[in-house]
Amino acid sequence: MSGTLDLPTRKHEAWRYSAVDKLRAGDLGKWRQIDVASGDNARELLVISDENAGETEVVQLRVNIADDARFELFGVIASGEFSRVEVEVTMGRGAHFEMGGITVGGRNTVREFVTRVNHAEPEATSNQTVRSVHWGAGTGNFLGAIDVARHAQKTDAAQDFKGLLLEKGASVNAVPQLEIFADDVKCAHGATVGQLDETARFYMAARGLSPDLARRLLVQAFIGDALVGLDDEEAHEKLLGTALDKLDKHL
Template structure:
């Protein structure tokens, strides 16, 4: 056993007794397998190809521990307001535990099942078992094993066939305590022809903590899911967030990923496309000072006539480091695949760094696939043009940088979320670049 893991392994027996799903043999088997994998492998290392640009040595030097669910909310509704969308149903997780008192589900159709994962395991254990671990398992990497073994709660959302929700469901992850680990597990299920918007927002107190969140989503035949992720956590926080999706025939999945916070942050997005399905992944990562922000995407074209698009943009200043690893896998039977991937990066400092690795793995012969990468600085001709219009150089550079990043915000269809993102973007720029 890796000595760096001793604190986690030593504390686990006492923790296991209070984790949800004690009466479910299938879940206990998953936890046991995950614990064994984590004991032998630990957190991912740079020796693993998918983690070669992200060194977790600093994480191994600290030990984070789950916290007990508070009997009463330790934050109030006013504190939540800057992060909650007003026109959305809201599910709040505080320090890894679902908080019904702070959540808002009034007006949600009765046919939609929405409850905390701990309650779902107790009430709908068989229904959860049909999906849990079917989109991702412990063998994926150390953070999945850690989440499987350590998760304390999460949310379960089941949207029946034919239902179209007219506003988003927001899952708000909040960490309030230094040294805490918030390990949460979410399940999102859309029946055939259903449609929904799903938003995960990650925030926390300005202390050191670890977020480890996994969401599995199942998009039924001809269903549509638009997902958003807004990660604006503490500058001292460590973050891992994974979204793993299975798309049935003709399903549509769009995801917009915004990574602004954290000392070290990693986002995994993976989707398996069914026949005729569509996928679009958009992302924006902003790194300053010594932030390290890693984005890893994988699109598996498993059936014919599916299409996918990816566009990720990064802005890096100071000594920040950004990572983009995008992978598209086209199976032998996935003929008529149409896929395109682009990653564009803007470096504002000579000390900033980006590692980008687009990959196409194609086993079919009748496909249309391509990728592109750009890394550069601001165009001096554009800066000069703005200066010639009586704009000072600093303002000109700020305008061009904001315009580069704001292109990704403009892709957001939800106007309230778009305004919130633009506010976060301006805050990020005003404190570092302006």
């Protein structure tokens, strides 16, 4: 039986907005396991750029964060006709998961983050911030699921998604999913989509900035939110630079 028969379709919730026609049998099932030991801190940086991406790029991570451990994931998806970062996280007691993600692109590309965070034990915290900037017929997606087990009291989980459309025809999609069985928890999610602030652009133009530079600075401020939790200056500049380089090619 061909592996193609096992490929997902848009009927699957986690693939609702994906470019499933770009998938091949060998793209899926290559999960990389990351285990963060009790009390440890770990960080992963993901960059999908013109330098390392093919037409289809799928990254799949399974992360176990033990008690009182911390794991940070920061990533930029800026290349590929279809690029997807899929993350499954299981939290121990008192663990923390921090994620910042950026998608940028135009033409007919689809670039997305898909996460499932399982708060399996009490007193764990998670925070996910995703920013998407798209133009042409480009699409940016964030599908984020949070599961809170019945005994996982004192959970504190948050998702924040914002999309910026630079041209008509582009789209962004956010699908938050919360499944909560505990009663003493804080779970919040927010999603907004908009265009560049014309008042700010006018203000900057009045002070001599070119339209392209004004747009670049506004986009930089917008996507910078996703990297607030990254305290490594070199890594911060690398990720931000990858996203802005893609924008510069469009300007």
